[in-house]
Amino acid sequence: MEVTTFWSLLKNNRITIPIVQRDYAQGRKEQVIVRKRFLKSLLSALKGEKTVLLDYVYGNQENENITPLDGQQRLTTLWLLHWYLAMRLNLIQQDNEIKKTLLKFSYETRVSSSDFCESLCNEPISSVHDIERKIWFYSNYTNEPTISAMLRMLKGTGEEDGIDEILKSAEVTELKTYWDNLTCEYDNNEQPPIAFYYFPLEKYKLTDDLYIKMNARGKALTDFENFKADFLDLVKKRFKEYNSSVEEDELEIKASSRKVEFASKMDNAWTDIFWNFRSDDDVIDDIYLAFINRFILNCLIVSDYAVSADKWDNKLQEKAAKNLGKKLYREELSFDDFELYEKEIDEVKIQALENCLDCVSKNITHLETIQNLCNPQWEDLSRNPIKDKGNLIPQFYFIPKYYKTEENGHQVYRVNDITMQERIAFYAVCVYLEQGDFDEESFKDWMRIVWNFIENINSHYSVSVFVNELRQIQNLKQNSHNIISFLSSVDDNDPIFMFDGIKEQVQEEIVKAKKIHNDANWKRKIIDAENVLFFRGAIRFLYCDEKGDEDWCKFDDKFKQTKKYFTRDGEATGNKNLLRTFISLFDDWENHFLEIYFDNQKDHWRINLLNAKLLKPVAMLLNGAICDFKTYSSNFDDNNPYYYYIQNYIVKTTMLDTLVEDCYLHKRDDWCNGVWTLYPYNAKAEWKIYYLHFRNELLCSHNEISFYDETMNSHRKNKICWGKNIRFTYGDREFKWTNENKIHLMHKNGSIIKNKCFDGCGPYDRMSWNKFKNELESLISNQKE
Numbered sequence: 001m002e003v004t005t006f007w008s009l010l011k012n013n014r015i016t017i018p019i020v021q022r023d024y025a026q027g028r029k030e031q032v033i034v035r036k037r038f039l040k041s042l043l044s045a046l047k048g049e050k051t052v053l054l055d056y057v058y059g060n061q062e063n064e065n066i067t068p069l070d071g072q073q074r075l076t077t078l079w080l081l082h083w084y085l086a087m088r089l090n091l092i093q094q095d096n097e098i099k100k101t102l103l104k105f106s107y108e109t110r111v112s113s114s115d116f117c118e119s120l121c122n123e124p125i126s127s128v129h130d131i132e133r134k135i136w137f138y139s140n141y142t143n144e145p146t147i148s149a150m151l152r153m154l155k156g157t158g159e160e161d162g163i164d165e166i167l168k169s170a171e172v173t174e175l176k177t178y179w180d181n182l183t184c185e186y187d188n189n190e191q192p193p194i195a196f197y198y199f200p201l202e203k204y205k206l207t208d209d210l211y212i213k214m215n216a217r218g219k220a221l222t223d224f225e226n227f228k229a230d231f232l233d234l235v236k237k238r239f240k241e242y243n244s245s246v247e248e249d250e251l252e253i254k255a256s257s258r259k260v261e262f263a264s265k266m267d268n269a270w271t272d273i274f275w276n277f278r279s280d281d282d283v284i285d286d287i288y289l290a291f292i293n294r295f296i297l298n299c300l301i302v303s304d305y306a307v308s309a310d311k312w313d314n315k316l317q318e319k320a321a322k323n324l325g326k327k328l329y330r331e332e333l334s335f336d337d338f339e340l341y342e343k344e345i346d347e348v349k350i351q352a353l354e355n356c357l358d359c360v361s362k363n364i365t366h367l368e369t370i371q372n373l374c375n376p377q378w379e380d381l382s383r384n385p386i387k388d389k390g391n392l393i394p395q396f397y398f399i400p401k402y403y404k405t406e407e408n409g410h411q412v413y414r415v416n417d418i419t420m421q422e423r424i425a426f427y428a429v430c431v432y433l434e435q436g437d438f439d440e441e442s443f444k445d446w447m448r449i450v451w452n453f454i455e456n457i458n459s460h461y462s463v464s465v466f467v468n469e470l471r472q473i474q475n476l477k478q479n480s481h482n483i484i485s486f487l488s489s490v491d492d493n494d495p496i497f498m499f500d501g502i503k504e505q506v507q508e509e510i511v512k513a514k515k516i517h518n519d520a521n522w523k524r525k526i527i528d529a530e531n532v533l534f535f536r537g538a539i540r541f542l543y544c545d546e547k548g549d550e551d552w553c554k555f556d557d558k559f560k561q562t563k564k565y566f567t568r569d570g571e572a573t574g575n576k577n578l579l580r581t582f583i584s585l586f587d588d589w590e591n592h593f594l595e596i597y598f599d600n601q602k603d604h605w606r607i608n609l610l611n612a613k614l615l616k617p618v619a620m621l622l623n624g625a626i627c628d629f630k631t632y633s634s635n636f637d638d639n640n641p642y643y644y645y646i647q648n649y650i651v652k653t654t655m656l657d658t659l660v661e662d663c664y665l666h667k668r669d670d671w672c673n674g675v676w677t678l679y680p681y682n683a684k685a686e687w688k689i690y691y692l693h694f695r696n697e698l699l700c701s702h703n704e705i706s707f708y709d710e711t712m713n714s715h716r717k718n719k720i721c722w723g724k725n726i727r728f729t730y731g732d733r734e735f736k737w738t739n740e741n742k743i744h745l746m747h748k749n750g751s752i753i754k755n756k757c758f759d760g761c762g763p764y765d766r767m768s769w770n771k772f773k774n775e776l777e778s779l780i781s782n783q784k785e
Contacts, residue, residue, distance in 0.1 A: 003053075005192045006078040007101070007183040013066045014104045015075060026073045027149025035153060035161035037226070037338070042081065043166055045193040046178040054196040061200040067108070074196065079105045079117075080153055084163045085179045087125055089172065112138075113146045128154045128164045224285035227292075228266060230338040235262045235350055242347035262354065269361045276367070279402040279413045286415045287400040294400075294418065295356055296341070298427040299349050301467050302474040359433040366438045367399060373444055374398045374429050376451040378531050396422040398429045420466040421454045427470055431477035442481045448527070449483050449509055452537030456505040456610075468499040487513035504612070508540045511550065522552075529559055533566050534602040541609045546619040548612065558622040565621075572600045576656035577629075582608070584627040584651045585617035587635040589643050592617060598650075598678055599661045627651065645764035646676060646692050655696070655720040660688050671724060671739045675763045686723035687711070693763045695737055696721045702769055704730055730776045745779040756783055 009015070026034055045052040057071035068075060083092075083102055091098045102121045107113035119136045131137060131151065141147045156162020167175070186192045236259040240251055274284040274291070363370070375396055402413045418426065428450040432443060450473065457465055475496045479486035490496070492507045516523045529539045542558045545551040565578055572578045579600060586592035591613040597604040609618055634647040650656065662680035671677075671691065679689040699705050700716040707713045708727035724739035727746075734746045737760055745756040758775045761767040 003192075003195050004198045005182070005186070005195050006075065007082060008185070009066070009198060010079075010082075010104055011101050013061070013064045014106075015066050015068065017072050017076070017107045018067050018069075024073065024076050024146045024149040024153075026077055027151075027153040028145075029152065029157070032157060032159050032161045035156075036159065038077065039161070039163065039166055042077075042194060046181050048181075048193065051191050052194045054194065056197045056199050058199045058201060066200075069201070071196070075105075076150070077153060078194070080150060081163055082182060083120055084128070084154060084167065085175055085182070087120075087128075088167070088175050089179060091179070092121055093124060107146065112141060112144045113150075116141060116144075116147045116150070224289040227289055227338070227341075228263075231341065232259050232263050232266075234338075234342055234345065235259050238345070238347040238350055265354070265357070265361075270357045273357065273360050273364060273367070274399060277397075277399050277401060280404070281413075283402075283413065286413070287402060290400040290415050292353065294423060294426055295353055295430060296345065296349065298423060298430070298470055299352055300344055301470050302427075303349070355434055356430050359430075363433055363438040366440075369440060370429065370438065370443070371398055373440070374425060374447055376455070376536065377444075377448065377527075378536055396425060398426060420463075424454050424466070424469050424473060425450060428473050428480075431473060432480040435477060435480050439481065442483075446480045446483050448530070448537070449487070452509060452530070453502050453505055455536045456508075456538045457501045458504055465501055468501060472497070472499045472502065484513045484516055488517035504540075504610075505538060508538065511540070511543070515552065525555070529555075533562065534606050536606075538606075538610055541618050541622065544615060544619065546616040548615050554623065557624075561622045561624060566602070566605070571602055572605060576600060576654070578621075579656060580629060580651050581625065581627040582617060582621050583647065584632055585620045585625060585635075586647065587616075588613075589636075589640070593643075593646075594665055596664065597661075598656060598659055598663045598665075601661055642676070642764045645694070649692065649697070649719075653697070653719040655690075655718050658715045658718045658720045659690060663688075663690070671741075688722070689724075690720060690722050691724070691763075694761050694766055695726070698761070698767060698769070698772060699726065699728060699737070704773070706730075708734070730773075731780065733776075733780050735776065735779075743775070743779075745783055753783060 025031065026038065041052055044050050054071075054074050057068055057075065059066045059068040059071075061067075079102070086092045086098055086102065092102065093099075099121050103118060106117060119134070120131070123134060123136055125131060125134070128151075131154075132142075152162065154163050156165035158165075160166055167178075170178075181193050236255045239258045240255045243251060243254070246254065271284065271288070274288050277287055278284045360367070396418065397416055400418075401416045403416060404411055405414055406412070425447070428447065432438075432446050453469060453472065457469070475498065476483070476486075487510050490510065492503060492510055497503070497506045512522075512526050516526065526539070529535060529542060530537045542555050542562070543550055543552050545554075566572055579598070583593075583596075595611055595613050596608055608614055611618075629652055632648070632651050634644040634651075636644040636647060638644070659678060660680065663678040664681075666677050666679060668675050668677050668691075676692045677689055678692065683689060697719050699707075699721060700719045706729045707716070707721075708729070712721060712726075726737045728735055728737070734748075734750070736744045736746055736752060738744060741760040741762075742757045743760055744752045746752055756779050758779065
């Protein structure tokens, strides 16, 4: 096995890429980052900034003919680089030996690819952009993947991912230097700028099977191997910067030792962390890289210079476009541009990563337990599950997990995605392990509190919320091993609680911690309540009275009441009767009626139970309040006749059974001098808009009325109509109650008869059936068709 250069190998041998090899993948359209990175590395070597050793090239050799079994991508790119420099320097036409050497590279049986390479050498070319205009360039060449890929590697795509794009501005003297560096002869004591190990199988009495075995993981450098190589260089570089006061020679020795030590950990102790979570084909690279990426992203967010969450929105979105967090909801684990890492990662962050992985490694015997306990311990644990060997598993895994899926007809391994909420949980596990040895009980306490914070923010989840929660965990990490004791000793005004978005949950956790600290028997009760139904850690409605003061005496009874009211999956029992009972307790229009959704969805019930404005009706409901719907009378009086009507209408009828989900109250000033309506946000369809108007009861209560809309007919028992305009029949004539609050007689063709109408009642002004019927009959008798 020997170190050689491409030019040296090609001068002495003919290189033929076999047909069994795949097309020239580095030039594929989607491989922009791969091209940029590889070409940047080669250019740095040609400039003398570093040396590049391109690993092994394996091949069969007969006499002076080499058939590479591995290394086609690297060899093809090197050939194109040599050809480009020779073309720019006009060496192909001037030096027949150079031309003959370049012609010794070809593709077996791929006639078009071989012809293309041959034509590049035999025909005068002054620019890569002239190639496709040459008479020898056949139109079908563009359909040949390898040729298209070669052109892309030569020309680029406007992303500085082509040879010409990075070298077009180079002076002739520079190009000459690059050519000399590539093609000169090097003795054994000299290191070529770009080289590789050439491994002829026959010489070592080996067969093609060796290639197959050595490529079980894929011989081409994996994303993680590329990352590791650059990251180890960065470790050394940052160590030297951080310790710049040390004498230069001593610093070089220490920095090299530091790099070796770090590499040893990556290859040994830290590899063991991921080995038990490897794929079926014994690969860990993707989950290893995913773990590091997740840690580094979190580390950047909580760093000192991220002083404002608002400043992080654009910064995170920019990073999300890179691999450090492709998207905050979904990762694409391809190692792209190391510049992102190099720009953001200093010695402190490297030490943090090292400390984290050391701590995980130290607790490696507990990893299975940690995996099981780092998820929320709620009954609805199957949040967004993924399938693993036919079984449903929670989506969040502290150590990233492979799962098998099918893509383009092939079984492939992918790494489980991670949400913003799960990133916070991931960070919480990391900081816990950094603070001391694993203890199952304290870890369960810590993760319970963390998940309670994650699930119970008082706003919609956003990037800024995510950032603030991460930083909140950072503030609490020193107390992660005694979190209950710590919380029992502080109040919610402590500056350590800097995130207003979880203030109410912080208050709750402090109250519960004090209760547990004073009486350990309450711990089991509190956890049991947190874990059932849809509570997900927030249970303050069980210990708060109507004024919001603590009242633990009724905790057990309220808990029993909730299990009676709601099914295991959180749905309210008894159709909408529980909601009707709840609404019957309202006595504040702004703080009660305008705070709720009028449906039975468990998430909306959860919001209701936790809403501080609804403390009074929630406490009354959980204390066992009942309502006789038939005899009920509104809590509002004559000073609020419309509110009085609406509350009675909702409670005493079954109109709620008709409503679509997500309805809440809106005031419509464009109809009937201001009418309250129920409809979902941004609803446009008329059948989703319900007007709270006495006309509903008037039209639905009498069989003489029949609706033009058959669906409305089927819901008349619920005393509800929908839409601005309602068409109905009385006798053999059709009428329309319009949004101007007028009842019009209609022609048989469906158009309104002018001046044949009467005024409807106000939203809450009752009109007797006899009066309404007489008005209808009067219109009919006075109309002559």
